[in-house]
Amino acid sequence: METLEAIRKRKSVRKYQQRPVEKEKLLKILEAARLAPSAKNLQPWHFVVVTDQKVREGIARGTIYARFIKDAPVLIVGCGDPRSKFYQIDVAIALQNLVLAATDLGLGTCWIGDFREEKVKRLLGIPDRLRVVALVTVGYEKEGLDISRKVLHTFRKRKPLEEMVHWERF
DSSP states (O other): OOHHHHHHHOOBOOOBOSOOOOHHHHHHHHHHHHTOOOGGGOOOEEEEEEOOHHHHHHHHTTOSSOGGGGGSSEEEEEEEOTTSTTHHHHHHHHHHHHHHHHHHTTOEEEEEOOOOHHHHHHHHTOOTTSEEEEEEEEEOBOSSOOHHHHHHHHTOOOOOGGGTOOSSOO
C-alpha cells in the first residue's frame, strides 16, 4: 500500500472482531513506531502492549468515551519521558507511524485520549518518571457495522487546503 493510500484509508475503529492480532503484525507496527523521528534523536518513548482482557476492562472503566477498549484485542499505551522537552510530540509521531503501518497491514486502530493516567500507570506498572501520552486500540474491524457508524463515517470530510494553508504569511 502506498503511504497516501494508508493515510486515506485510516479511520477510527471502535468495533473489533474477537480475533487475536498476530505477533508478527504487532512487531511490524511496533517497528514502525521505533523508526519514528524524535527531537535530538532522544527516542523518549515506551510502548506497553496490553492483550489481557481483564487489564483492558480495568482501563476501559476509567473512561467516558472509550469503553470499547475492552473489546479490542490489543491496546498499545504510548508513554514518554518528560526529561525530553518534546516527548509528547515525539510519542505522537511514533504512534502515528504505528497507526499507518497497522492500516497497511489490514488492522483497524483508534487513537484514545480519554483515560485516567494514574489508573493506567498503576494497572500496567508504568514508572512514575514516565507520562502516558495516548492509547491506541488495535485489531481487526468487525464486519457489518451498525447504521450509526456508517453515518458517522460519511462525516469524515476534510476541509479544503485553501481553508488551512497560507503561503508565506497568514
